[in-house]
Amino acid sequence: MGARAYDAVVVGGGHNGLVAAAYLARAGWSVLVLERLPEVGGAAVSRQVFPGVDVRLSAYSYLVSLLPDRVVAELGLQVALADRAVASHTPVAGGRGLLVERDEGPATAASFRELTGSDAEYAGWRRLSARLAALAEDLAPTLTEPLLSPAGLAGRLRDPRLWHDLRERPLADVVADELAHDVVRGVALTDGLIGTGADVHDAAGPAGRCFLYHVVGNGTGRWRVPVGGMGAVTGAMAAAARRAGAELVTRAEVTAVELRADGATVHWTDDDGTAHAAGAGRVVGGAAPAVLDRLTGRPPRPTPDGTQLKVNMVLDRLPRLRSGVDPAVALAGTCHVDEAAGQLDAAHAQAAAGRLPDVIPFEVYCHSLTDPSVLGPAERAAGRHTLTLFGLHTPAVLFRADPDGTRAEAVRRVLAQLDAHLAEPLADCLARDADGRPCLQASSPLDVEASLAMPGGHIFHGDLSWPAAATPEQVGTWGVATDHPRLVAASSGGTVRGGAVSGLGGYAAARHLLDPG
Structure with a gap:
């Protein structure tokens, strides 16, 4: 590839890097995107996780809410987002739990009344x-x-x-x-x-x-399921960038970014260890801020602490609930398990004290009820389903001493908690892969860190910012400037309005470069 010079080199091919690349290339800039992994998309990817099981799971991020219609329209993204039939269901021992319909009606009102004893809470x-x-x-x-x-x-x-x-x-x-x-x-x-x-x-x-x-x-504020999984979203973003003329290179491990007053040089190695370099008028940081610090030789900032447990599963069938509620209703939206306010407080206190919570609050989602396209034809005919579990208050620091053992214990606890609301053990409903193993894959924050180079496994790269200027000097800007004029932030944690699969960081980075006035 030589030492070709580009108007912009994007470090990191996650959704924000792809959005920035697409906008810049559409404006006539020459753009190179460098992605360390074999595929672009970052945390927003779909994968066949289990051998011999034709199901494409949203491996990390799993729902879409913040992606603006404006970005979808301007980039011509071919993305379909499906509404879930139910907003949420919360199982409660000894009762039918709390149902919140997508479009709230009499069933939601009745559910609040049954749980709380009056209509006041629903009001x-x-x-x-x-x-x-x-x-x-x-x-x-x-x-x-x-x-x-x-x-x-x-x-x-x-x-x-x-x-x-x-x-x-x-x-x-x-x-x-x-x-x-x-x-x-x-x-x-x-x-x-x-x-x-x-x-x-x-x-x-x-x-x-x-x-x-x-x-x-x-x-x-509605969270929707991307048809085809999260990889369909970033696949559409990558297609938009390529259509506009951006060059996307995977298996490209960026090793250094040299910043100068008149430009920059980005160094990377390919799978064979061969070194490459490219000149850049601007560098767009699609990677986490801590990664950019290392690449540019800045002093490292504190590593953020991710706090989530993610469990991907494939089921042979939906489990029956003790309450008698149809699992196709209970699991169609967000199924809240052990997330009452007092349970959230207790779990946070234990995690802050350095303990894995005795009761881990978590949520469960069955996306295949909304989007059966993620199931292969044979899996669909067999009645199989996906199941995603997202646990709260499980910070990375708790896993560092014994990563495998702590992950296994966290999984044991959340499955036991879920079983308490089921009429049959979830283990009996798990599909088996080609090697006869249960279709269950768990990721702690440390696993996310190792897979995605996301420091601390923090899915937002650090604490989110309020979507407004933090200082008078920021008013009227896009909130993506760094301390070097040739480097602009685009990632979740590096931008004022980053966070979730929104493309807002990439959009703001492109606007900053294209509308500098």
């Missing part, structure tokens, strides 16, 4: 939902605009008090303003804890920021 749920819906409608359009000051953003909102409260008050208190029941409060609070090991009682803590991003996506 509070409706009030909170209405306030969040208005916030989503008002805030989402600002995510693809230059940064506003916090006050300027508040001026765009019909309910600036909610924006203020999420930023200044503990998330637990904001939720408790409307909700009193332990289970119902927990269902709401989990949106502040996905990938974020926070104390929901801390004022101005990361839980409020995480909650905000989980409820405002694309003006609705």
Whole structure:
């Protein structure tokens, strides 16, 4: 490949790097994307995880909410996002649990009444939902605009008090303003804890920021299943970049980035260990900030601590529930297990004290109920299904002393907790791969770190930021500048509005370079 010079070299071919590459190439820039792994997509990929089982699982990230329609339309992304039939179900011992329909109706109201004994809790749920819906409608359009000051953003909102409260008050208190029941409060609070090991009682803590991003996506806050799995999303982004003329190179391990006043040189090695270099007018950092620090020779920053346990499974059949609720209903949306507010608090306290929680709060999703296309024809005919489990409050630090043993114990605990709500052991429902092994794959934060070069296994690369300017100098910018004019951030943790599979970091990086005025 020689020492060809490009207008921009993108380090990291995750979804943000691909979005930045597509926009820059569409504007006529020459663009090279370098990805360490054999495929682009980063954490948003689909894989056949189990030998001989024709199922393509979303290996890491698994749902889409924040990807703006604007980005989909402008890049011509061929992406289909399917709504789940149910928003959530929460099993409760001795009862039928709490059902929240996608479009709430009499069944949701009846479920709240049965769980709580009156209609008061559902009325509070409706009030909170209405306030969040208005916030989503008002805030989402600002995510693809230059940064506003916090006050300027508040001026765009019909309910600036909610924006203020999420930023200044503990998330637990904001939720408790409307909700009193332990289970119902927990269902709401989990949106502040996905990938974020926070104390929901801390004022101005990361839980409020995480909650905000989980409820405002694309003006609705609705989390949808990408048809074909997450790899279909990043595959469409890669196709858009290639159509525009960007050059995508995989198995390219970037080893150094030399920054100068007049440009940069990016060094990498291929699978054979052969060294390559390319000149760049600008370098776009699609990798985590800590990775860019190492590549550019900056002092390393503290490693963030990822907090999630991810378990991918394939089932021969859906398990029956003790409550008698149809598993095709209970598992169609987000199935909350042991995520009552008190359980979230207890798990956080134990994790903060250096212990694996006795009861690990987690969520379960059966995406094949919404998108059967991820199943091969034979698997579909046999009635097989996918099952994804996402555990909270399982920080990376707990796994460092004994990675395999701690992972195995965490899996044992969450399966036992799930079994407590099932009429048959989940193990009896697991499919077997070609070697006769159960179709279950678990990843701790350390496994994510090793697979994706994601420091600490933190899925957001660090704590999320409020989607507004942090300083007066940031107002009117895109929030992606670094301390060197030739390096622009595009990753989740390196940008003000990064986080989740949104493309917002890549979009902002491209806008920063294309609209410098």
